Each structure stands twice: as C-alpha cells, then as structure tokens.
Amino acid sequence: DVMNGVTEGMIVGSCTDVIAGEGLIVTAGGIDTHIHYICPQQATECMATGITTLLGGGTGPSAGTTATTCTPGKNLIRDMLQSLDQMPLNYGVTGKGNDSEQLALREQVIAGACG
Numbered sequence: 001d002v003m004n005g006v007t008e009g010m011i012v013g014s015c016t017d018v019i020a021g022e023g024l025i026v027t028a029g030g031i032d033t034h035i036h037y038i039c040p041q042q043a044t045e046c047m048a049t050g051i052t053t054l055l056g057g058g059t060g061p062s063a064g065t066t067a068t069t070c071t072p073g074k075n076l077i078r079d080m081l082q083s084l085d086q087m088p089l090n091y092g093v094t095g096k097g098n099d100s101e102q103l104a105l106r107e108q109v110i111a112g113a114c115g
Helices: 041-048 061-067 074-082 102-111
Strands: 030-036 051-057 088-094
Touching: 041 051, 074 088, 074 102
Parallel strands: 030 051, 051 088
Antiparallel strands: none
C-alpha cells in the first residue's frame, strides 16, 4: 500500500527523504519528555515501543534520580552525556534550575544541559 497523496507527478524537493519501506510499517519516532535516567535497559524498552528521543535527567540509581528528572551539577551532566553517547537514541539531559546563583546554572548549560 502507498499512503495518500503519492502520485507520479508528486514534487520531491531537497528536504524530501525517500526510504525503502516495502513490507514494513514506517512511523515517526516518539519523544518522551519526562524520563528519569535510571538504567541503560531503558533504551531497549524505548526502541521496542517506537520512542527515539528522551528528555530528562538523573544520575542512575540514586535517591535523587527517583524523585526528580534533573541532573545535579556540571560534572554529572558531563558524565551522563558521555555515558549516553554509546546508546542508540537521541538524548537531552536537564540540569537543576533551582539555584540562587547564576554561575552554577551557566556551568550546567556549558556542560551540555538542554534545559
């Protein structure tokens, strides 16, 4: 089957990507915007359910991670991004935003926090 709107005269521009999908079900990847980074096995579960992008935080199996979706401090943000680099998904790591001083917030952004 071919989706609606595909015709011989269809215009294919520079932003169009053609893929071979014969015999497959092709869908857009999902985004989970509230994840606690607890364990690497989450990647397998996400891929099995069509999720391709994760936004959240945490530092693995720590008490703070189970309670919040933020990663505390520039060093842990850097470490989390480095550990996620080998995973087959798109990741965004959120930092802690509750600080009365701007320096720590800037450091988290420089370390790679996306929010």
